[in-house]
Amino acid sequence: MVTAEELAYGMERESVAKGPLEIFEGGGQVVTDRDDRQTVGEPFVDNPRVSARNVNVYYDEKHAIHDVSLDLGENEVLAMIGPSGCGKSTFLRCLNRMNDTVASCRVTGKINFDGEDINSPKIDVVPLRAQVGMVFQKPNPFPKSIYENIAFGARIHGLARHRYELDEIVEGSLQRAGLWDEVKDRLEQPGTGLSGGQQQRLCIARTIAVSPEVILMDEPCSALDPIATAKIEELIDELRKQFTIAIVTHSMQQAARVSQRTAYFHLGDLIEAGDTKTVFTTPRHRLTEDYITGRFG
Amino acid sequence: MWCVNIVSSMSDLEHTGQRAINTVYAGLGRRYAAERRFRLYGMLAVLSGLAFLVVMFTSIISNGYSAFRQHYVQLTVEYDESRVDRNEPAASDFEGIVKSSMREMFPWMSGRSDKRKLYGLVSGDAAYAIRDRVGDNPSLIGSREALWVLLDDDADMFFKGYVTPVRRQLMSSGITLALEGEKAVLTGDEAAFEVIVTAVRDHLQAQLAVARKEFEDMGRLLEETEAGGDRDEVVRFKAKLESLRMQISGLQARISSTSLNEELGSGMPSFLINLDGVYIRINAITATGVSGVVFAEDVTGLPTIFDQWQLVTLEMPPADRRLSDKEIVVLLALQDRGQVESRFNSVFFTAGDSREPEQSGILGALKGSMYMLIVTLLLSFPIGVAAAVYLEEFAPQNQWTDFIEVNINNLAAVPSIVFGLLGLAVFINFFGLPRSAPLVGGLALTLMTLPTIIISGRAALKSIPPSIREAALGIGASRVQTVFYHVLPLALPGMLTGTIIGMAQALGESAPLLMIGMVAFVVDVPQGFTDPATVLPVQIYLWADSPERAFVERTSAAIMVLLGFLITMNALAVVLRKRFERRW
């Protein structure tokens, strides 16, 4: 049995050992053979919590996501990796309709959650986003007190009828986010006064305070130092028991450490999806292999 | 191309063995010099701005500070039963009381026009003051008391030194007084009247200089005309030249004569001699002394020899000032007796406008401005903020919103008088709202300030980082919740700034208000939003347009009040902004 860490280190060693790049041919042109872009591996699982089918996303004319089909299993962590600009964030934001806020963005395809297509007009985004929470790349606590940061979600959704219920929610969320001991004496102080790692955990606590079922995380550690990152990773592992998590990361080590399944995106295509260990140790697609061995990205 | 250059220069560096850092050092001096230069320009700009500000403030304050004090005169008021009606005090002849009081003090002001001048020295407000006094204390009827009342604005101006410079000199070379009916003849040695003699000589010299200049000009004109050959003209000019020559020689003779014998005309400064409280105005200067008129009722008891006396020079000639010598003598006599006092000008802060400067005040305009700003604020702030929030946060991006946006931006550039016309046409003519009312003014100015508030409000909303919106939306807040709980509170300080700018603009605006009749002469202090009123800038304009000297200082004082209002408003905005900002 290899631990996630050993796996990550092993991959790095391996990447050094590999030969030179072969992906660019004929004066730097990227291979564009469409057949080459069929998803390989196991994008689908039994009893999915969220299942996306034939999702296409367009920013005006730009076709950002091509026909992606992918499942999120119950209580699993799905890592999405891939080079910058390949559409990981775009796909993630489809899952709670955050792309609605981008005027130029258009989404087609089906995304089933609780047996209903979330893109259908009769779905209300407010309850959807209460069930599918999101943690952003840059920690974005509200410029209000720590307490208010957590309490806001519970309050707008009417989860607490009394002050003590609200207190309980705040304490519980902060405890689950591993932040309670650090902030319990300064709940009235601004959330923006915390360190970067603490802010990000505050954002996670804020997300879980409304008791979502799915949590989407878009590179939650990219603005953090290694120690803060380690804490968040621990937290994600802990949260998995209760939530279904989709995490976008540019760090393959992180993906290897925290996720059960991994999806590799490339220029808007879902190239490969499957068991994390399999994807990292025996990638089935050449592009995946090139990426995880550090040839590009 | 540039890439080749870099490569070649890199290799240059390598060839010469120079390090890049040396090049950096070589250019460092120039860089710092540029920086210093830029700082200097910046400082110069700031300093020149400050200098203008200082000049403006000194000019306004030096012109206006005197308006905050006002001179009062003490009258002995007799609440005579023949004048004050016990049953109906309001209908009494209070003016008569004032007049008789003045008459008693200065019986020598006896002619019709002299009397009118005498009464004119006290403000018309005196009668109202007496009326109020009797109204409050009916028991006073039948008695007499000393009462301080307002002086007329001209008298006030005199005591503030704006009518004429007054020079008082204590003379200690003895003079002798001889009375020949109305006329007083004063004799003394040369030193006694030296000041007057010198002044007369200077005056004659000035006349001489004018005549000489005229003579030269005429001579040149004559030469030109002779060359032109117009006979009649030549003859006329020659005659004129001759008369000027005569005038000059006459003046020269008068100046050089050892014993002057001149009348003092109204083009010269006035000389008053104060003999123990009795004033004599000098009319003529003779070889042995001076002669003049006595301004006093009874001079029989006056001694004939004075070792010490006072010479009072009114340097502005009577022809050039609003008060005659007699009026000034009255005022000086009142001052000598301690019956004139300078007090804080409370009228200025408690009265509305008036034709009489001493009775006019700023309160009417101040309240008018306040009522108008309240209307403007109550309408433009909520509407402006709502419009900004809708356009920025909720409106779909389409041609309609583009069209609206362009129009709002254009509206901000529309000359303000147009809003006045609009206000006149819509609010007064169509809706039939009253003219000159702060309500209508506020409505018109709302139209003017709305674009400012909307534009600054949208800028404030735009400046809120999208991450805050995403954070709220991401946990399921609706758009309204996102905006009202998170975005708006953060944008509010910026919106307040815009609102204050708009309000300050509205406070200083006069053009649109002229159109809706707020330029009217309003005496009463407005008590509500629909009372006729004027506003501070219009009041300033009205006063600046008035000829009376007293309105000049009131203009500056009103400007100070306006600036004070503005500064208070801005301070309030800063405090509000600080309060909102403290919530991060």
Ligand SMILES: Nc1ncnc2c1ncn2[C@@H]1O[C@H](COP(=O)(O)OP(=O)(O)O)[C@@H](O)[C@H]1O
């Ligand atoms: N708001 C947007 N408007 C237009 N294009 C966008 C927008 N957001 C992302 N894109 C484009 O979509 C593609 C995918 O972006 P993104 O999902 O952010 O990539 P990733 O998160 O994998 O780095 C990129 O080519 C990017 O330029």
Ligand SMILES: [Mg+2]
């Ligand atoms: Mg991204």
